[in-house]
Amino acid sequence: SKTQVGFIGLGNMGNPMAKNLIKHGYPVIASDVFPESCKELQELGAQILDSPADVADKADRIITMLPSSPNVVDVYTGPNGILKKVKKGSLLIDSSTIDPAVSKEMAVAAEKLGAVFMDAPVSGGVGAATSGKLTFMVGGPEEEFNAAKELLSCMGANVVYCGQVGTGQAAKICNNMLLAIGMIGTAETMNLGIRLGLDPKLLSKILNMSSGRCWSSDTYNPVPGVMEGVPSANNYQGGFGTTLMAKDLGLAQNTATNTKTPVPLGSLAHQIYRMMCARGYASKDFSSVFQFLREEEGQ
Ligand code: NAD
Structure with missing residues (x-):
């Protein structure tokens, strides 16, 4: 045994x-x-x-x-x-x-x-x-x-x-920086489409058969009602917490600073996730950036 x-x-x-x-x-x-x-x-x-x-x-x-x-x-x-x-x-x-x-x-x-x-x-x-x-x-x-x-x-x-030792972390930090950028991009794209009068389910179907497709659009869509069994279908509970994503983006920033590597979109993603942490999203899943952007519309 x-x-x-x-x-x-x-x-x-x-x-x-x-x-x-x-x-x-x-x-x-x-x-x-x-x-x-x-x-x-x-x-x-x-x-x-x-x-x-x-x-x-x-x-x-x-x-x-x-x-x-x-x-x-x-x-x-x-x-x-x-x-x-x-x-x-x-x-x-x-x-x-x-x-x-x-x-x-x-x-x-x-x-x-x-x-x-x-x-x-x-x-x-x-x-x-x-x-x-x-x-x-x-x-x-x-x-x-x-x-x-x-x-x-x-x-x-x-x-x-x-x-x-440490190279596993390096790979992971790179992946999550891209994940955050992709999630924010998916959330703002879906929101724009909704504002233009598109049905979110239809828009996500089109993205997923087109060149905008990514994990955040086809496996973990941030818009409530588009997919089942993901945090957006459950008030953004469970999943991968916004605090943890902000932490990973901070790690990416540290390693980028140490190696003098430009990561402009990674920096912006870090700031967005930190703002979310300060505004009540800390324990929600990181796909709640969609909800955050909707609230930012101020209407
Ligand atoms: P979590 O906060 O849900 O779980 C962490 C657990 O560790 C908690 O149960 C906590 O009580 C325990 N803990 C904290 N300090 C401890 C200590 N000193 N001794 C014993 N237990 C302690 O976090 P999670 O979502 O499970 O994520 C864990 C790690 O995996 C994080 O580094 C996260 O970035 C990473 N990760 C998470 C996901 C995801 O989708 N949740 C995906 C990939 C990687």
Whole structure:
């Protein structure tokens, strides 16, 4: 039988990801600062422990799925962190989207204790997490990639090796900058079409058979009533929070500044998502930029 896998961070993404590990026969040992998040997994037979250190004491393969860089630093290096009790030879995989520099720091700290840290952020959203169809972008020692892939392929359809630690994050940050630009573009385009008297369902059908098609138009349309089973059909609840998108765009800005790379549309997207956070959209799905633009019309 398969040996146990630790999982820390059972939020919108971590919860369905951990469920897929259980489905593939891995006993899961989990922890989350917010005990409510552990309920469903516990009912499926997962063992729930108080802290990341307790998880590291029992499992030598651990996946973390946390909101942002400070949470990752805390879960790995904090007083009750993984590194307090990590076993030699452990494989630690962080699937959160964070600053690549923090991934590199965590890898150095883990290596000092004889453990391997890899970054493996994901693309695909809650739907793909639930159906086990995520894309993982993996950075770290190449000789550890197959061991990581064994676990990640239970949760994803694509597991792609990117290079040394931090390069998974680099790929993810680039993807999300384009995602944000595409989502804002889709939202403002749909709004313009509606104002010109087009039926939103018809307009999205035309976009999706034309050159304006993108993921935000054909899989995650931001206009309520155009698609079912997406956050726009559910008052923008669940999905990928506006705060998290603003965070990812901030990461893109930092890396662009450090490398003197021009990213004008990425900068504008960052500002739009930050304005949304300040105006009550923080916990709504990022496709709520459509609603934000409608309110900006002031009528
Ligand atoms: P979330 O906020 O829903 O879940 C994060 C979980 O981590 C929460 O349950 C929280 O209680 C827990 N947590 C926070 N600090 C902790 C700590 N110190 N110890 C233990 N648990 C802790 O976030 P999410 O939507 O699941 O996203 C997680 C990561 O995945 C983020 O970095 C996000 O950018 C990325 N991501 C999200 C999506 C998406 O569609 N939601 C898609 C791709 C990538």
